[in-house]
Amino acid sequence: MSTPETPHTSPATSPQTPSHPSAATPGEWERLILAELDRRAPELLELAGDLIRIPSENPAGDCSAIAAFTAGWLNEHGIEAQLHTVDDVPNAGPGRVNVVARLSPEHLLAEAPRHLALAGHYDVVPIGDAxxxxxxxxxxxxxxxxxxxxxxxxxxxxxxxxxxxxxVLRDLGVPLAGPITFAAVCDEETGGVTGSPWVLDHGLLDSVTGAVIAEPAERGFPTIGQKGLNKLRITIDGTPGHGSLQPLHGTSANLLAARAALALQKLWELEAEPPESVRPLIADSIDYAEARTGDEPGAYRPGISRVFSHVTVNIGTLHGGTGVNVVADRAVLEVDTRIPIGLRRADVNARVVELLAGAGVHVTDERAAAVAGGHTPNARLEIAAQASEANWTDPADPIVVDLVGALREVVGPEAKGVLQWASSDARFFRAHGIPVLQYGPAELPCVHGFNERCKVTDVVDTAKVFALTAVRYLGLA
Structure with a gap:
C-alpha cells in the first residue's frame, strides 16, 4: 500500500489530551479521541484497502469472504463480532452473510437510555469492464x-x-453511557432482503434508538430523508398475426407498451403536498441541489431540484415480440418511479391504472382483481415487494443534531441535512422506528462508475465525525 498523505487534522485535536483520562471532561475526551484517530489514520486506510481488495460484487452477491474478514478484524481488536448466515430466505443465493458486533462498556446498566447503531453494506456493484x-x-x-x-x-x-x-473508543476506555452496535450487511446493491431487512426483522437491532449508515454523501451534507420507491412491472398481452397485415390484423403488444410508456410520463404532473414540518428540509435540499448545477459535461442542469417535488418515471426495460414478421403477442415494461414527500404510493398507482387505461392497456393488479374499468383486461400490473413510501428523520432528532453538529466542527459550518432522490437501507430502519441518517466519505461523481476513489482526508474526517457523534449521542457515564 502506498504511503498516504498526512491527513487533515481538525482544530479540535490541537489541545493536549488529559493526563488522567478517567477524570477527563467531555471536551477532553473528544480531543483525545480525535488525536488518536489522527495517529491511527494509516491503520484506517490500510483497513479500507483490505476491504476493497476482497471481492464482493453484487450480483452475484457472495459476501462470505468479506464478512469473515470483517468479523475477524473486529474480534482481533477486542470487539465481539458474530457472523449471521442467512439460511431462512428461499433462493437467497450463496454467501449471504451479515456481521453484527457490540461495544458495550462493562459499567452500563441493563437498559441504557440510548443505543447507537453504526451500519453499512459491504457488497458493491460490479466492476464492469476492467x-x-x-x-x-x-x-x-x-x-x-x-x-x-x-x-x-x-x-x-x-x-x-x-x-x-x-x-478506538474501546482502546481508550471511553466511558460511554450507552452501547454501540455495528452492523455490516450484504445484499444492499440489488435491493435484496437478506441484508438490513433480515438483520432488523430478526431483532438484532431492536434496542437501537438512533443509527448512522455510512452511505456516500457529499462532504458536509448527510442525507436524512428519501423519496418513496415504487417499481412496476406491466405485462401486456396482444393478439399475434402476420406482420404484413399490421395494423389491419392482430393487436401489437409492443405498440400498446410504447403507448403505455408515453402515457406514464404524465405521472410527473402529480402535485405533492408535503407536511409543513418537512418543508424547511425540502427548501434546504432544493438550495443544495441547485447550487450543484452547471454547464460542464456530466453536471446537473438548472431545475434538477424539481426531483424533490415530482414523481420521476424511468422506463427501465421494454421487451416484447418473438420476431420481426410477427405481431407481438406479449410485451413487458419495467418502470422505476420515485415518489416525493407529500404523495402516497396508493395515489400514484391509482393514477398509473388510469393512464394505462387511456393508452388502451387495461390491467388486473397483482392480486388478480379486475381494475380495468369494465374493459376486458389485457395486462397485469405487479408492484415490487421492496416498495416504500417517502421517508425521513426529523431534523430535530438527537442523532441528526449530534452528527450535523460534529460535521460543522470537523468539516465546516455550512453542514446540514438534506434529502436524497434515490433510496437505500435507511427506509428499513425508519420502518422499524429507528431514526437514521446517512453519511460517509465519497467522491460522488465516481460512485458506481469506473475509477472509483475517495479522498484520504474525507476518509479520516468521516471517522472523526462518527466518533464525535457516538460520544455526544450516547453521552458519558
Missing part, C-alpha cells in the same frame, strides 16, 4: 491523496471508519 479503469479495480491503494478501488466511496471506506471508531 479495461476501462485507469488502475486495477480492486487496488485498495492510496495514490495522490486518494483511496482507490471499487467500494472506496460506496462504501467500504465508511465501514472502515466505523470499525476503527469502535476500536
Amino acid at each position: 479495461e476501462r479503469w485507469d488502475f486495477p479495480p480492486l487496488a485498495g491503494d492510496v495514490v495522490d491523496g486518494y483511496l482507490r478501488g471499487r467500494g472506496a466511496s460506496d462504501m467500504k471506506a465508511g465501514l472502515a471508519g466505523q470499525m476503527l471508531t469502535m476500536v
Whole structure:
C-alpha cells in the first residue's frame, strides 16, 4: 500500500489530551479521541484497502469472504463480532452473510437510555469492464491523496471508519453511557432482503434508538430523508398475426407498451403536498441541489431540484415480440418511479391504472382483481415487494443534531441535512422506528462508475465525525 498523505487534522485535536483520562471532561475526551484517530489514520486506510481488495460484487452477491474478514478484524481488536448466515430466505443465493458486533462498556446498566447503531453494506456493484479503469479495480491503494478501488466511496471506506471508531473508543476506555452496535450487511446493491431487512426483522437491532449508515454523501451534507420507491412491472398481452397485415390484423403488444410508456410520463404532473414540518428540509435540499448545477459535461442542469417535488418515471426495460414478421403477442415494461414527500404510493398507482387505461392497456393488479374499468383486461400490473413510501428523520432528532453538529466542527459550518432522490437501507430502519441518517466519505461523481476513489482526508474526517457523534449521542457515564 502506498504511503498516504498526512491527513487533515481538525482544530479540535490541537489541545493536549488529559493526563488522567478517567477524570477527563467531555471536551477532553473528544480531543483525545480525535488525536488518536489522527495517529491511527494509516491503520484506517490500510483497513479500507483490505476491504476493497476482497471481492464482493453484487450480483452475484457472495459476501462470505468479506464478512469473515470483517468479523475477524473486529474480534482481533477486542470487539465481539458474530457472523449471521442467512439460511431462512428461499433462493437467497450463496454467501449471504451479515456481521453484527457490540461495544458495550462493562459499567452500563441493563437498559441504557440510548443505543447507537453504526451500519453499512459491504457488497458493491460490479466492476464492469476492467479495461476501462485507469488502475486495477480492486487496488485498495492510496495514490495522490486518494483511496482507490471499487467500494472506496460506496462504501467500504465508511465501514472502515466505523470499525476503527469502535476500536478506538474501546482502546481508550471511553466511558460511554450507552452501547454501540455495528452492523455490516450484504445484499444492499440489488435491493435484496437478506441484508438490513433480515438483520432488523430478526431483532438484532431492536434496542437501537438512533443509527448512522455510512452511505456516500457529499462532504458536509448527510442525507436524512428519501423519496418513496415504487417499481412496476406491466405485462401486456396482444393478439399475434402476420406482420404484413399490421395494423389491419392482430393487436401489437409492443405498440400498446410504447403507448403505455408515453402515457406514464404524465405521472410527473402529480402535485405533492408535503407536511409543513418537512418543508424547511425540502427548501434546504432544493438550495443544495441547485447550487450543484452547471454547464460542464456530466453536471446537473438548472431545475434538477424539481426531483424533490415530482414523481420521476424511468422506463427501465421494454421487451416484447418473438420476431420481426410477427405481431407481438406479449410485451413487458419495467418502470422505476420515485415518489416525493407529500404523495402516497396508493395515489400514484391509482393514477398509473388510469393512464394505462387511456393508452388502451387495461390491467388486473397483482392480486388478480379486475381494475380495468369494465374493459376486458389485457395486462397485469405487479408492484415490487421492496416498495416504500417517502421517508425521513426529523431534523430535530438527537442523532441528526449530534452528527450535523460534529460535521460543522470537523468539516465546516455550512453542514446540514438534506434529502436524497434515490433510496437505500435507511427506509428499513425508519420502518422499524429507528431514526437514521446517512453519511460517509465519497467522491460522488465516481460512485458506481469506473475509477472509483475517495479522498484520504474525507476518509479520516468521516471517522472523526462518527466518533464525535457516538460520544455526544450516547453521552458519558
